[in-house]
Amino acid sequence: xxxxxxxxxxxSSTPAYQLVAEAIERRILSGRMRPGEPIGTEAELVKQFGxxxxxxxxxxxxxxxxxxxxxxxxxxxxxxxxxxxxLATRTxxxxxxxxxxxxxxxxxxxxLQLATIEGATRHATPEQVEAxxxxxxxxxxxxxxxxxxxxxxxxxHALIGKxxxxxxxxxxxEPSDLLVRPTTEIVLRxxxxxxxxxxxxxxxxxxxxxxxxxxxxxxxxRRHINDWRKGFERAGHDLDQPIDRLYLRSLxxxxxxx
Amino acid sequence: xxxxxxxxxxxSSTPAYQLVAEAIERRILSGRMRPGEPIGTEAELVKQFGxxxxxxxxxxxxxxxxxxxxxxxxxxxxxxxxxxxxLATRTxxxxxxxxxxxxxxxxxxxxLQLATIEGATRHATPEQVEAxxxxxxxxxxxxxxxxxxxxxxxxxHALIGKxxxxxxxxxxxEPSDLLVRPTTEIVLRxxxxxxxxxxxxxxxxxxxxxxxxxxxxxxxxRRHINDWRKGFERAGHDLDQPIDRLYLRSLxxxxxxx
DNA sequence: TCGTGTCGGATTGTCGGACGATACGTCGCG
DNA sequence: CGCGACGTATCGTCCGACAATCCGACACGA
Numbered sequence: 219x220x221x222x223x224x225x226x227x228x229x230s231s232t233p234a235y236q237l238v239a240e241a242i243e244r245r246i247l248s249g250r251m252r253p254g255e256p257i258g259t260e261a262e263l264v265k266q267f268g269x270x271x272x273x274x275x276x277x278x279x280x281x282x283x284x285x286x287x288x289x290x291x292x293x294x295x296x297x298x299x300x301x302x303x304x305l306a307t308r309t310x311x312x313x314x315x316x317x318x319x320x321x322x323x324x325x326x327x328x329x330l331q332l333a334t335i336e337g338a339t340r341h342a343t344p345e346q347v348e349a350x351x352x353x354x355x356x357x358x359x360x361x362x363x364x365x366x367x368x369x370x371x372x373x374x375h376a377l378i379g380k381x382x383x384x385x386x387x388x389x390x391x392e393p394s395d396l397l398v399r400p401t402t403e404i405v406l407r408x409x410x411x412x413x414x415x416x417x418x419x420x421x422x423x424x425x426x427x428x429x430x431x432x433x434x435x436x437x438x439x440r441r442h443i444n445d446w447r448k449g450f451e452r453a454g455h456d457l458d459q460p461i462d463r464l465y466l467r468s469l470x471x472x473x474x475x476x
Numbered sequence: 477x478x479x480x481x482x483x484x485x486x487x488s489s490t491p492a493y494q495l496v497a498e499a500i501e502r503r504i505l506s507g508r509m510r511p512g513e514p515i516g517t518e519a520e521l522v523k524q525f526g527x528x529x530x531x532x533x534x535x536x537x538x539x540x541x542x543x544x545x546x547x548x549x550x551x552x553x554x555x556x557x558x559x560x561x562x563l564a565t566r567t568x569x570x571x572x573x574x575x576x577x578x579x580x581x582x583x584x585x586x587x588l589q590l591a592t593i594e595g596a597t598r599h600a601t602p603e604q605v606e607a608x609x610x611x612x613x614x615x616x617x618x619x620x621x622x623x624x625x626x627x628x629x630x631x632x633h634a635l636i637g638k639x640x641x642x643x644x645x646x647x648x649x650e651p652s653d654l655l656v657r658p659t660t661e662i663v664l665r666x667x668x669x670x671x672x673x674x675x676x677x678x679x680x681x682x683x684x685x686x687x688x689x690x691x692x693x694x695x696x697x698r699r700h701i702n703d704w705r706k707g708f709e710r711a712g713h714d715l716d717q718p719i720d721r722l723y724l725r726s727l728x729x730x731x732x733x734x
Numbered sequence: 735t736c737g738t739g740t741c742g743g744a745t746t747g748t749c750g751g752a753c754g755a756t757a758c759g760t761c762g763c764g
Numbered sequence: 765c766g767c768g769a770c771g772t773a774t775c776g777t778c779c780g781a782c783a784a785t786c787c788g789a790c791a792c793g794a
Contacts, residue, residue, distance in 0.1 A: 233776060235537070247569060249720060259745060270778045272530055275747090276537050279493070283538045284566060286573065293746060293786065300570040308542060308566065309647055311505060312558040315544065318643040326644035329591030333584065385576045386584035389567055390648035397644075462507060491747060517774060528749045533776090550757070551775055 234269050238277030241267070246286055246297050257287060257295040306392035313393065317460035320450065323397055324457065328443050330391040331375075335423065335435040337382030342427045346381040350424045353377060357420065361413045368403035374420055381427065397461055401450060408453035415445055492527050496535030499525070504544055504555050515545060515553040560643075564650035571651065575718035578708065581655055582715065586701050588649040589633075593681065593693040595640030600685045604639040608682045611635060615678065619671045626661035632678055639685065655719055656704065663707035670707050677703065 232240075245251050258266065263274045278295065281287045285300035313323075338346075353374050360366035375395055379388045406412045419442035426435035451457060503509050516524065521532045536553065539545045543558035571581075596604075611632050618624035633653055637646045664670045677700035684693035709715060 235776085243569075247572060253573070261745075272533075272779090273777060275530075276534060276776095279534050279537055280541045283541060284569075286569065289746090291786085293744095299573055300566075302570070305563075305567055305570055308558075309563055311501075311542075311544065312560070312563055313644060313647065314505065315511070315557055316643055322642045322644045325595065326591065326642055326648060329587055329645070330648065333587030337583065384580045384584055385574055386571060386580045386652055387587070389571065389651065390584060390588065393647065394644055493747085519774075530750095531748060534747095547775090551773095 235273050235276035235280075238263070238267055238269065238274055239280045242277070242281055243286065246281075251297045253297050253299050255297050256290075257297065259294060302389055302392055305389060306396055309393035310396045313397065314460075314462045317462060319458050319460055320401075320455070321457045323394055323461065324443070324447050327391075327394045327398060328440070330387065330394060331439045331443055332436050334378055334382045334384075334387055334391055335426070335439040336432045337384045337387060338378045339427050339430050339432045339435045341383035342381035346377060347424065347428060350374060350377050350381075350420075350427070354417065354420050354424060357417050361417065364403050364406035364413070367406055367413050367416065368399060371402055371416060371420075372399045378423070378427075398446070401455075402446065404455075405446060405449035405453050409449040412445070412449050416442070419445065493531050493534035494538075496521070496525055496527065496532055497538045500535070500539055501544065504539075509555045511555050511557050513555050514548075515555065517552060560647055560650055563647060564654055567651035568654045571655065572718075572720050575720060577716050577718055578659075578713070579715045581652055581719065582701070582705050585649075585652040585656060586698070588645065588652060589697045589701055590694050592637055592640045592642075592645055592649055593684070593697040594690045595642045595645060596636045597685050597688050597690045597693045599641035600639035604635060605682065605686060608632060608635050608639075608678075608685070612675065612678050612682060615675055619675065622661050622664035622671070625664055625671050625674065626657060629660050629674060629678075630657045636681070636685075659708060659713075660704065662713075663704060663711050666711035667707040670703070673703050674700070 242257065251257070257263070260271055260274055260278070263278070264271050267274060278287070282289070282295075285304045286298065287295050288298035290296050353370055357367060357370045357374075360370070372395065379391055379395075382388065406416070419438055422438040423435060423442065426432075426438060447457065500515065509515070515521070518529055518532055518536070521536070522529050525532060536545070540547070540553075543556065543562045545553050546556035548554050611628055615625060615628045615632075618628070630653065637649055637653075640646065660674075664674070677696055680696040681693060681700065684690075684696060705715065
């Protein structure tokens with residue numbers, strides 16, 4: 219089965235606006251430009267690249283959209299660090315479009331949460347512990363309001379994420395988090411004992427972090443997530459259904475390109 | 477500490493090109509447009525939105541860049557499913573820019589790999605097992621070529637990822653994978669017994685998948701990753717150094733906007 | 735001195751129009 | 765029937781232009 223003729227790749231020239239974006243991106247990634255450093259104005263880039271302003275603008279938009287460059291209050295362009303949130307939003311959208319199921323979310327979330335809590339038990343700073351404590355106290359005060367509790371639950375897990383001191387993990391975890399959050403409120407609405415159980419789990423997680431007891435942390439993380447799953451099912455949802463519908467209802471209006 | 481005056485939010489109007497992007501995105505995410513379905517031509521969108529073509533183009537670029545719309549061979553625009561690779565590339569870049577360390581990569585990678593292999597032991601199809609077997613055989617034949625082995629190692633783990641049948645996990649795992657891959661070659665170059673050990677681990681992982689033995693899979697995944705870490709350190713690298721340098725050397729030329 | 739109104743330059747967002755290149759469908763010819 | 769020429773549609777790129785806004789400078793008055 220020798221090939222008689224050598225095959226050619228599909229020919230395709232890269233459009234100029236992409237070349238512009240790649241050129242700037244390479245310079246940033248190479249470390250030659252640090253965050254905060256200004257990129258030229260559009261007019262300057264036009265001169266440097268020798269293309270039209272429209273072309274430059276299309277190229278810049280891509281990087282701006284990715285968050286690796288940003289407009290300062292001056293309106294001038296500057297290198298910047300991409301925020302996790304933006305990335306997570308993209309990933310979230312992709313998962314919705316691919317119609318990933320809640321079961322996939324549950325299984326992946328479990329693995330990620332366990333690793334996160336373990337990191338948190340090892341690396342949490344006193345300030346972070348303090349913030350979690352404060353979060354718990356606020357939760358106590360709004361225990362009857364599912365939306366507020368769900369909101370604070372999200373915040374609590376974000377705090378644990380930060381405390382894990384592992385950015386790779388955080389970036390991996392955030393999308394699942396974004397997808398779980400909207401359902402938490404739904405679960406709390408259907409399961410009366412949901413909020414107290416959630417609060418108790420948070421207390422135990424914080425306790426584990428304070429004791430720096432990874433096993434205890436994992437135990438309660440597991441329970442906490444299983445609570446969510448049981449509540450989800452008890453609320454009449456099927457774990458094998460795709461994520462989309464429930465998620466979209468709570469998609470913030472301007473979440474798109476932000 | 478009551479505030480005397482009520483503060484205003486920072487005022488900011490959304491530019492038209494973003495509104496265009498958001499409008500189209502919402503329609504896609506809502507499910508009203510399915511993948512493959514054509515969006516109008518630029519001229520049509522100009523008429524519908526009542527803005528200039530340049531504006532439409534800037535908006536379209538963003539969605540095109542995200543991979544949720546795509547140009548067909550016709551050059552016409554159509555809704556499409558974002559590919560994991562593209563998302564992973566973004567996340568990867570973000571991690572490099574944030575100067576995440578190899579230790580974070582190692583810890584997160586461990587958690588993700590363990591979960592992935594567990595999923596694979598449960599869900600791998602015969603075809604996927606076959607593909608892994610074939611990958612192992614190819615690896616045997618190029619055992620002296622670090623670059624080739626590293627390449628096949630990446631492929632092997634991608635196969636396991638697919639076999640896990642968990643897209644959330646896959647999306648979470650891919651960025652770490654992309655970052656680990658370049659270092660594998662470096663490790664193999666410095667550690668003579670690296671390639672055979674890697675091959676053996678792959679064999680054992682495949683064996684575990686065949687037996688559907690999750691514990692065995694986890695065991696070998698753990699060993700496999702620890703091998704990588706030890707090799708990494710033995711090659712003279714510090715686990716606490718940021719990822720950038722090593723990564724960028726192997727960044728493909730056109731990886732940027734692709 | 736400090737706050738305020740004004741002005742001009744710089745920059746961006748948006749616009750309208752234009753051209754060449756390419757993909758596709760059609761049609762006529764052999 | 766096969767095949768090449770031709771016209772149309774669409775995109776990538778370019779050009780020039782204008783209003784809105786931001787910034788800095790400057791003068792003015794309390």
